[in-house]
Amino acid sequence: MANKNVKVGLVQLSCSGDVAENMKKTIVGIREAAAKGAQVVVLQELFRSLYFCDVEDYENFNLAEAIPGPSTDTLGEIAKELGVVIVASLFEKRAEGLYHNTTAVLDADGSYLGKYRKMHIPDDPGYYEKFYFTPGDLGYKVFKTKFATIGVLICWDQWYPEAARITALKGADFLVYPTAIGWAKSQDDATNEEQYGAWQTIQRSHAVANGIPVVSVNRTGEEAEMQFWGGSFVANPFGRVVYKAPHLEEEIHVEELDLTGSDRYRTHWPFLRDRRIDSYEPITKRFLDED
Template sequence: MKIALIQQKFHITKEATIEKSVEMIREAKDKGAELIVLQELHQGAYFCQSEDVNFFDLAEDFEKDKEFWRDISKKEDIVLVTSLFEKRAIGVYHNTAVVFDKGKIAGTYRKMHIPDDPGFYEKFYFTPGDLGFEPIETSVGKLGVLICWDQWYPEAARIMALKGAEILIYPTAIGWFDEDNQEEKDRQLEAWITVQRGHAIANGLPLVAVNRVGFEEDISGCLNGIRFWGNSFAVGPQGEFLARASSDKEEVLIVDIDKKRSEDIRRIWPFLRDRRVDSYQCLLKRFCD
């Protein structure tokens, strides 16, 4: 499987950002990509830096946006992973990944874990997903699509693996605050990469994480803004790096994934075989005494 990771910045307007996305998608297709993954909330700015009821209006175009990306997937004859702001009902909104397969909707995933941190006020906007952790069947294989904050939770990756996902995919929006010192920035970035490499290793699966890049101002003035750290990457089932992008540039990252390698690795590292499923009841509790 040849995959493209589209690492992109926000280009001032939705229209200009989408235009750039399409340009990069076509570049990826010209390089042979069958599966193309866009970053979290890729159509515009990362609006969750502040709490503003006017931003809910962005979700009014959800159905129109779906049709646009469906058309792109059909014209380019690709499987395309998008990340859109979904209005489900008045007062109920989701951070939603829609997967298109050559003009058809292959499946949908609604972000399950919702953060609430300075600059990342997602609980104000997003209702937790209710579709569970279900791999999406496509013409290139079963995709374990999760979103950003989900990437810190081994349970999400494990369930996707147990249900037959052939690859783990994380559209992402994460970055630094310029006020932090370099040591703290390095710790945060390495933690982000390390935890996801752990998911790949523990489940014997390849994994791709596609992050935003560039500085986005907090227009509310509460904070200065976020410098999204890029570093989109792909690893194999032993956590080995297959590709990694820069921290400050837009890039089309092309990666070849050998799906058969997962079976080979699981045979020599049979982590799933040796699970003690009779002893994991504590995982179903918030906290174990």
């Protein structure tokens, strides 16, 4: 395989209650990433607004939009102007009373390639996403862009090796995870460190198990009772962290991924070769109760 590299921009920002201002700020971040050489720019989860799922409030449904729609139109123009791929997490209104947490992909010519709807929907204190989002029904997706085939998953999907595996098996060159996760302000430092460590470790394990890089882009900033922990990072195909953003500051970073590395790691650590696909039927069960 000939050398194949792709430069990926991570846009880690804080958000405000002003949707227009958030979009403007994000576009500035996209431009900065492109100026640094990014070919693919990945945005954080639900970047257009504050993370509204901390409460169950019907007014927040007014933040949703059609996909494709106004935001993909705007971002498509930016993608075309700059010649970059944009991976954009949006709140999708599919129909009256039907909403999804969705990521759209705009190719480098500005064309809309499609969308992935978040499959795993959390419901925890401060993360009441089941109130807002219907689970995805498009399956796991990869997007063949100008620069690479990108596997897109979203936040809570991060904790599920099955999602990463299936997306990798569909031919992803690397996985991206737009994210919004943070610490409760009342927590102690030891708990914070443990939680971030688990979050990063599970995603690094997806890189190892599948032999492809992982790019995770999280928001930062204080919102209500939450300190979003930033810490966006890139792991190589063997799980080594090659870049980590600060926790409490905004950051625009471009990391070059060597996509030829996957063949080397998969050859020397042949997890895909040795998979016992004949033995995995039980994974489709909720739980394996004893007879």
